[in-house]
Amino acid sequence: xxxxxxxxxxxxxxxxxxxxxxxxxxxxxxxxxxxxxxxxxxxxxxxxxxxxxxxxxxxxxxxxxxxxxxxxxxxxxxxxxxxxxxxxxxxxxxxxxxxxxxxxxxxxxxxxxxxxxxxxxxxxxxxxxxxxxxxxxxxxxxxxxxxxxxxxxxxxxxxxxxxxxxxxxxxxxxxxxxxxxxxxxxxxxxxxxxxxxxxxxxxxxxxxxxxxxxxxxxxxxxxxxxxxxxxxxxxxxxxxxxxxxxxxxxxxxxxxxxxxxxxxxxxxxxxxxxxxxxxxxxxxxxxxxxxxxxxxxxxxxxxxxxxxxxxxxxxxxxxxxxxxxxxxxxxxxxxxxxxxxxxxxxxxxxxxxxxxxxxxxxxxxxxxxxxxxxxxxxxxxxxxxxxxxxxxxxxxxxxxxxxxxxxxxxxxxxxxxxxxxxxxxxxxxxxxxxxxxxxxxxxxxxxxxxxxxxxxxxxxxxxxxxxxxxxxxxxxxxxxxx
Ligand SMILES: Cc1cc2nc3c(=O)[nH]c(=O)nc-3n(C[C@H](O)[C@H](O)[C@H](O)COP(=O)(O)O)c2cc1C
Numbered sequence: 001x002x003x004x005x006x007x008x009x010x011x012x013x014x015x016x017x018x019x020x021x022x023x024x025x026x027x028x029x030x031x032x033x034x035x036x037x038x039x040x041x042x043x044x045x046x047x048x049x050x051x052x053x054x055x056x057x058x059x060x061x062x063x064x065x066x067x068x069x070x071x072x073x074x075x076x077x078x079x080x081x082x083x084x085x086x087x088x089x090x091x092x093x094x095x096x097x098x099x100x101x102x103x104x105x106x107x108x109x110x111x112x113x114x115x116x117x118x119x120x121x122x123x124x125x126x127x128x129x130x131x132x133x134x135x136x137x138x139x140x141x142x143x144x145x146x147x148x149x150x151x152x153x154x155x156x157x158x159x160x161x162x163x164x165x166x167x168x169x170x171x172x173x174x175x176x177x178x179x180x181x182x183x184x185x186x187x188x189x190x191x192x193x194x195x196x197x198x199x200x201x202x203x204x205x206x207x208x209x210x211x212x213x214x215x216x217x218x219x220x221x222x223x224x225x226x227x228x229x230x231x232x233x234x235x236x237x238x239x240x241x242x243x244x245x246x247x248x249x250x251x252x253x254x255x256x257x258x259x260x261x262x263x264x265x266x267x268x269x270x271x272x273x274x275x276x277x278x279x280x281x282x283x284x285x286x287x288x289x290x291x292x293x294x295x296x297x298x299x300x301x302x303x304x305x306x307x308x309x310x311x312x313x314x315x316x317x318x319x320x321x322x323x324x325x326x327x328x329x330x331x332x333x334x335x336x337x338x339x340x341x342x343x344x345x346x347x348x349x350x351x352x353x354x355x356x357x358x359x360x361x362x363x364x365x366x367x368x369x370x371x372x373x374x375x376x377x378x379x380x381x382x383x384x385x386x387x388x389x390x391x392x393x394x395x396x397x398x399x400x401x402x403x404x405x406x407x408x409x410x411x412x413x414x415x416x417x418x419x420x421x422x423x424x425x426x427x428x429x430x431x432x433x434x435x436x437x438x439x440x441x442x443x444x445x446x447x448x449x450x451x452x453x454x455x456x457x458x459x460x461x462x463x464x465x466x467x468x469x470x471x472x473x474x475x476x477x478x479x480x481x482x
Contacts, residue, residue, distance in 0.1 A: 004239055005111070005112035005114065005239065005240050005241060005242025005243075006212075006234075006237045006239050006240070006241055006242055007117055007242040007254055007255040007256035008211040008212040008215050008233070008241060008242075008254035008256055009118070009211075009212060009254075009256035010066070010210055010211055010212050010213070010256070010258055010305055010307065011256075011305075012212070012256075013078070013079070013212050013213060013214075014050075014052070014066075016078055017050060017074075017075055017078060020074055020078070021049075022049050022050060022072060022074055022075050022078075023049055023052060024042075024049040024050065024051050024052070025051070025052050025053075025054065026038055026051055026052070026053050026054075027053075027054055027055040028055045028056075028057065029053050029056060029057070030056075030057040030058075031056055031057065031058065031065075031135045031136065031138065031146070032137075032138045033138055033139075033140070033141060034057075035053055035056070035065060035135075035137050035139075035308070036137060036138065036139035036140055036310060036312075038051065038053075039051060039067040039068060039139075039308065039310065040310075040312050040313075040316070042068055043067075043068050043071050043315055043316060043317055044315055047072070048068060048071060048072070049068070049072075050067070050068045050069045050071070050075060051066070051067050051068050052064055052066050052305070053065040053066070053067070053135075056135045058135075059133075059134070059135045060133075062302075063133070063134060063135055063303065063304060064135075064303065064304070064305045064306070065135055065137060065305070065306045065308050066151075066210070066305050066307050066308060067151075067308045067309065067310070067317055068317055069151065069213040069307065069309070069317075070213060070217060070309075070317075070318055070320060071315075071317065071318075071320045071321075072320070073085050073087070073088055073090075073091050073324075076091065076320065076321055076324055077091055077094075079212075079213050079214050079217055080095065080098075080217070080236065081214075081236060081237065081238075082094045082095065082098075088323075088324065088327075088346070088399045089344050089397075089399070091324055092324060092327050092328045092331060092344070092345070095324065095325070095328040096328045096331055096332055097332070098236075098328075099325075099329065100332075101235075102232055102235040103223075103224070103227065103232065103235075105235040106227055106228075106231040106232045106234070106235045107231065108234075108235070109231045109232075109234025109235050109237075109239070109240045109241075110231060110234075110240060111228075111230045111231070111234065111240050111241045111242070111243040112240045112241070112242050112243065113243055113244070113245055113252070114242050114243070114244060114255050115244070116255070117242070117244055117254075117255025117256055118256050118301045119244060119253065119255055119256060119258075119260055119299045119300070119301060120244065120299060121300070121301050121302050122299065122300045122301070122302065123297070123299050124298045125296065125297045125298075126296065128298075129176065129177045129295050129296070129297070129298045130176045130177070130298075131148065131173060131175075131176055131177065131179065131261070131298070132173075132176050134148060134209070134259060134300075134304065134306060135306060136148040136173040137150075137308060137310070139276075139277065139308075139310040139312070140276075140277040140310075140312065142275060142277070142283060143274075143275065143277060144172070144273065144274045144275050144276065144287050145173060145174075145180075145273070145274075146172070146173045147170055147171065147172050147173070147276070147310070148171050148173045148179060148209060148306065149169075149170060149171025149172075149179070149207055149209055149306075150170055150171075150307075150308050150309045150310050150311075150317075151168070151210075151213070151216045151306075151307035151308055151309030151317075151318075152169075152170075152171055152208060152209050152210075152216060152307065153166045153167070153168055153207075153208040153211070153215050153216050153219035154166065154167050154168070154169050154171075154181065154183075154189055154205060154206070154207050154208075155205070155206040155207075155208065155251045155252065155253060156188075156189045156192050156193070156203065156204065156205050156206075156251070157192065157204065157251060158192050158195070159192065159195040159196055159199060159201070160195070161226070163226050163227075163228060164228045164230065164251065164252065165188040165189055165192060165228065165229065166215070166218070166219040166228065166229035166230060167183070167187055167188055167189045167219050167220075167229075168216055168219045168220035168309075169181055169182055169183045169187070169189060170182050170276060171207055171209075172273050172274075172276075172290075174292060177263075177294060177295045178271075178292050178293065178294055178295065179261065179292070179293050179295065180271055180272075180273040180290045180291070180293075181205070181207075181265070181273075181290060181291045181292070181293055182273050182274065182276070182290045183290075183291070188225060193265065193291065196265075196267075197267050200267050201267070202264035202266050202267065203264060203265040203291075204248075204249035204250075204251055204263075204264055205249070205251070205261075205262075205263060205264065205293050206246055206249060206251040206252075206253050206260060206261070206262050207260065207261040207262075207293065208253050208254065208257045208258075208259075208260055209257075209258060209260070209261070209304075209306050209307065210257065210258030210259055210304065210305045210306050210307040211254050211256070211257045211258060211307070212254075212256075213307060214233055214236065214237070215233065215254065215257075216307055216309065217321060218232055218233050218236070220318065221325060241254055242254065242255045242256075243255060246260070246262040246297065246299075247297075248262045248263065248296045248297045249263075249264070253299075256301075257299075257301075258300065258301050258304040258305045258306065258307070259298075259299070259300040259301070259304045259306065260298070260299040260300070261293065261295045261297075261298060262295065262296060262298075262299070263293050263294045263295040263296045263297070264293070264296065265291045265292065265294075266292075266294065269291065269292045269294070270289040270290060270291060270292060271289065271290065271292050272287045272288070272289060272290075273287065273288065273289070273290035274286065274288060274290070275287055277310070277311060277312050278429065279311035279312075279314070279316065279319070279352050280313075280314070280352045280355075280429070280430075280431060281312060281313025281314060281316075282431045282434075284428075284429045284430075284431055284434045285429070285434075314349045314350050314351075314352055315349040315350070316349075319349035319352065319353060320349060322347070322349075322352070322353035323346065323347050323348065323349050323353045325353075326347040326354070326381065327347045329381045330345045330347060330357065330359075330376065330379070330381050330382055331344075331345040333375075333379040333380060333381045333382065334359065334372065334375050334376060334379060337375045337379060339361070339368075339371060339372050339375055340364055340368075341361050341362040341363070341364050341368070341394075342359065342360075343360040343361060343362060343394045344359070344360045344397070344398050344399075345357070345358070345359045345360075345376070345398060346358050346398035348399075348401065350401075351387065351388070352385070354384060354385040354386060355385055355386065355387040355388065355430075356388045356390075357376055357377075357382065357386060357388070357389050357390070358389075358390045358391075358392060358398035358399075358404050359372050359373070359376050359389070359390070359391050359398060360391075360392045360393065360394055360396055360397070360398045361391060361392075361393070361394065361451070362393070362394040363393065363451055363454050363457065365454070366454045366455065367454075368454070369391045369451040369454070370391075370419065370447070370449055372391050373389050373390070373391040373419070373447035373448070373449055374389075374421075374447055376389040376391070376447075377389035377447050378421070378424075383424065383425045384427065385425070385426060385427045385430060385443065386424070386425075387443065387445055387446070388445075388446050388448065389445070389446070389447045389448070390404060390407075390408065390447075390448045390450055391447070391448070391449050391450060391451055392404060392407045392411075392450050392451060393407070393411070393451045393452055396450075404450070407450040407451075408448055408450040411450050411452050411460075412448060412449060412450045413453075417448060417449040417450070418446055418447070418448050418449075419446070419447040419449075420444060420445065420446055420447075421444065421445040421446075421447070422442075422444050423442040423444070424442065424443055424444065424445045425441075425442075425443065426441040426442050426443025427441050427443070428441050430443060
């Protein structure tokens with residue numbers, strides 16, 4: 001194993017994506033709503049690039065915000081250190097077996113502590129800490145405050161075992177040395193926080209506001225309990241993460257991180273937080289009390305970059321990455337459940353990569369399509385919040401909504417081809433649960449079989465289409481037109 005550490009340098013990654021034409025710049029935007037609006041409009045464009053904001057109104061030149069970092073197959077592959085893909089399917093294929101491999105190797109990649117690194121270029125402590133110098137953003141007009149942490153990673157530790165967790169939880173600016181931290185009950189840092197509060201001890205926290213996006217990509221997914229995301233990231237990189245240990249809390253952070261806040265949540269210290277536009281495109285919860293972090297020590301690089309990743313109506317800043325990661329996990333789960341001839345799976349961004357999922361199969365026997373649809377809807381990775389599960393034939397690309405809905409419109413018979421599941425697994429953050437103020441988050445589910453009926457496969461009307469050869473031929477002959 002290569003013992004050299006990786007400092008998770010965002011600037012090295014920016015160089016790499018600039019070389020492949022995946023980086024754009026925006027100068028002179030206002031942090032109140034303009035950065036949010038530009039980022040949202042950008043992410044909805046086909047072939048959009050990552051956006052680096054500079055000359056932000058009210059802040060020193062060089063103090064930057066990056067958004068849309070994970071939103072294309074090439075950028076995502078580059079973050080995950082996978083080969084550059086031609087299609088979404090290529091990316092899912094190269095990702096499919098990786099999460100299990102990374103998990104099994106994580107124990108071999110304990111972070112490497114170092115004493116130097118770019119994050120130490122500026123260090124302030126106590127009264128000198130001033131978070132107002134950094135461009136905190138008001139992403140959407142009904143948000144309850146300015147958020148300094150969205151594509152961030154929060155490092156915390158278990159009181160008993162010492163296990164270091166790294167999770168993405170939003171961070172709202174409260175004052176020059178205080179931020180609000182919104183951690184949903186059940187998340188790993190919440191479990192750790194509860195132990196400290198029960199013991200009436202301050203909860204030590206480190207918040208990383210920018211680093212190689214691999215850091216926030218992995219801190220934003222469910223790495224199992226007791227496994228440190230830093231080890232998991234080391235397994236992806238094939239080398240340990242190089243970390244500095246903060247001398248206030250002893251918690252680690254990458255040596256090339258952009259901005260790091262180190263401090264404590266004191267027992268009982270809470271303040272109103274939110275509302276905040278969420279990943280399905282709604283304000284599903286209002287303002288509520290959240291933990292306050294008092295920042296004792298601040299570290300930042302010269303001309304620091306905040307990694308922004310605001311949720312909003314999908315497709316949003318990080319929905320593409322969630323679609324790819326969940327599609328790969330679903331694919332593996334469905335194959336493991338014994339469904340043959342699975343061609344492809346896609347968890348659509350519009351459903352927050354949970355509520356609108358599609359599978360394509362090459363039908364082998366009567367009932368095969370229903371089996372695939374029900375397992376897609378109910379397998380471990382899929383059951384939470386799955387609302388619509390759609391099964392299509394192998395000639396349909398599940399990631400192409402227009403093709404999928406064409407299959408639904410032309411190959412399904414509503415009375416016979418839609419199955420319902422009552423009282424399935426829902427969520428408190430489903431806008432339907434919120435609107436109906438459900439006592440428990442049950443949700444009904446539909447499985448739509450949009451495959452040609454198995455018994456009519458040979459007689460089903462032929463598709464009118466341009467053959468692959470003919471397409472190649474005309475594209476070659478009229479390159480400017482097509
Ligand atoms: C950009 C982004 C923002 C997120 N914001 C929050 C948040 O504010 N609170 C929260 O509890 N989870 C949030 N999540 C989800 C958690 O990061 C995710 O569930 C992760 O697995 C939590 O880490 P843990 O498994 O170590 O608890 C967010 C995820 C992403 C990608």
